[in-house]
Amino acid sequence: MSKYALQLQAVSRSFGGLRAVDAVELAVEPGERRAVIGPNGAGKTTLFNLIAGALPVTSGRITLFGDDVTGVAQHRRAALGLARTYQITNLFPTLSVLQNAVLAAQAHTPARFAMLRPVGRFSHLEARAREALAAVGLEDRATSIVRQLSHGEQRQLEIAMALAGRPRVLLLDEPAAGLSQAEAHLMTALLRRLDPAITLLIIEHDMDIALEVARHVTVLHYGRVIADGTRDAVRADPTVREIYLGA
8 A cells, every 4th residue: 555645646737738737746645734835827726636636637647545546537536535625615605504514525425316315314414514514613603604604714614515525635725815814824723723634735825824734845836846845945945935935
């Protein structure tokens, strides 16, 4: 069995003459917190889409806990324990917080095929949903309608929905995007207290948040890895300081 929860070997993705992701190598250990940073247009979200299976690779290989998933469909990767969130929230605004979490939990069980049975019949799904809400601090908002939540709370709910599937690897695409400073602080604390058994890969434009959550950082620039190491090493890297920090 592979020692890595997630491994990318020379993964590339081209759009016509544009190589958005260029021979990326990545090896993330189980339970690791890894940040992927870089300026706008660096290829970070495209990389996530390749890992999740939303886009096929042009070349290279992706493995999940040693299993080759390069050509595996997105829903099959989810069944193997891969979950993700998006830059833009993707929720059911007219349903309650709990209903959103229950539907997310249902999607990862055989109950997803029981379309004619009331979801309330599956008490284990509600228990799992409430557990996920508690993990992000939304247990007291379970009966609230989603459109009544603040933007920060909606971000929390999106993470809860990903957790409801009990993932082994969680991809977070800019979870602090659009948050106020106070909300971003709460989000950082939330991410730091997530179950340490979950492998976390986070894209975050805010360097301070990325470096506070993750000990290991991979830096992308024009689709290529230009630095990879501890947060202190990356922070001190002269190429990173010039390209990303503008130093």
